[in-house]
Amino acid sequence: MKEYDKHLSFYNVYAHMHFSRLVPENNWGNKELAVKYLQKYWLSEHEYLCVWKPIQDKIFVQGKSLPDLVYNPECEVIALRGGCLFIEEDFRQLQKAMEALGEKYFVIIQHSQDFTKGEPMFRMKFPVNITWEELTSGNYISAVLLEMSYNEYFVFGAKGNWGKYSANDYEYPLDIIGFKPELALVFKENFFQTKEEQEEIQEWLPQNYIDLIKIEGSVK
Template identity: 70%
Template sequence: MTEFESHIEFYRLYWHQHFSKVVPEDNWGDSKLAEEYLQKYWLPEQEYLSFWKRIQDKIFVHGKTLPDLIYHSGFEMIVANGGCLFVEEDFKQLQKAMLSIGEMYFAVVQNTQEYTNDEPMFRMKFPVNITWDELTSGNYISAVLLEMSLNEFFVFGENGNWGKYSANDYKRPLDIIGFKPELAHIFQEHFRQPKEDQEEIWEWLPQEYKELIK
């Protein structure tokens, strides 16, 4: 039995199929594509615990979610509108930043929430140069991973100097990208926001974040 076997059956009949933009409802349920996708990109528990978990814990404060501060001290932040793990535009923004840093792989680790206790949780590893078409090629698995509007995720690379938290279950869904000061110019270049978006997001930010974000 694989670590992801339960994902294949559970999400094949998932209610989220009615809302997916990645997979048309008529195409939902291709378990062959789902299994192939997980075989390629699933992050095994042993690899996660022996390597990636250490990096995750350098960036994020264990057990925290909004409104608490989820980044360790020393990280600067950019906050954008959230709602799901990735849409094509913001994935490509992050991809450009990761390539500029020299990352080869990035991890996506789902955070535990109260309502996810009975759902299979995602733990994935992708090459940074993956195309959007490939990222969305897993039929219902990639649809749930990328689009489910309430799931929350940690996203981070191998160098441990940046991370993204998708706070999709917060009262106003937010994407929070944290990075060490030496990477500020890279993330600020790739994540520019209109002033009106910044002002709207600022209204929803928890106070601890307002005190740290310039």
Template identity: 35%
Template sequence: MEIINCLKKYSDVYYEEMFGSSVTKSSDGFSHASKFLSDFALSTDEYLQECAPKMQKVFKPVGVAEFKICTSPVNMLFQPAYETTLLISSPLFMEDTYHLIQKICQACGDRFLYIVEDSVEDTAFQLKIPVTTSWEQLQSGGFISTVLFNMPYNNYRIFGDSCSWGRWCDYENSWADYEIFGSKCDIPEIKDYLQKMALSLDDYLYMKNNIGFPKSIHVMIDGGRR
């Protein structure tokens, strides 16, 4: 990703107005955002040589324009070895869910967490984050952290370098903000994550009756599947 272009894009007044005071730039806000990307952004070579081959082990090369949650089968997204579960999920991380993902990474032997925005723009996020990174460090990037963790309309693929699991997070569709979690291992940490993110029965019935669920997707509800 092009760090300078990304900084210019998200420091624009448009994003200040979108997010309000939470993204308003202080005198050192730009330096915080710049340091965040310097620490975590992948260069083009790193992305192509390191990140992309691992991502292809988890996900099929399907873009957001091709996959439609209400009509497309889940096997369009993940490689065949992965069991998938639909979860209603927004934003990208909250503190407690980030800690759960860290536990999954540790159990799977991941050293790094990759976050790849599903976009061909040179400002698309392509990040490599050590699994030991604290929540406070993730939030230290000023307006970049605000955009990354709170901005609607972007879509992301998230996975660890063990290629044991992945998240497709879709925040740009007419159905609902959701993720599809895929894994090819059965460990307590993944069960804990799915349980934490599971819909309550009341939420399930509301969505079923008022919004509708896509077909051919396992939905985790209070620890069980529907």
């Protein structure tokens, strides 16, 4: 039995199939593509606990979600509009930042929520140089992973000095990227925001996140 077997059956017929933009409803449920995708990119529990969980704990405060602070307080953050794990544009922005940092792989760890009890949780590992076409090639599995509008995720690489918190279940869906101050230029170059965008999003944020945002030099 594979760790991801429950994913294959649970999401094969799923409410999100009616709303997916990546997979037309009449193409939903292609198990061959789903299996191939999970075989390549599933992160085993053993590797997660031995390798990635210690890195995750350096970046994120475990067991927390908005409005609580999920980043360690020495981090700076950029807050962006959310709604799902990735659309193509913001994936490419993060990909450029990861490449600039010399990351080889990134992982996606689903954050458990009250309504996800009993649902299979995602743990995925991808090469940083993956194409958008390949990232979305898993039929219903990649569609749920990338598009499901209420799931929350932690995304991070091996460096242990940055991470993305996809807070889609918050009152205002948000993507919050936290990073050590010395990496600020990399992320601000790749996630440019106008002053108006920053001010609007800050109205949605708890104060403890606003305190970690450094405005100077990051907007035009």
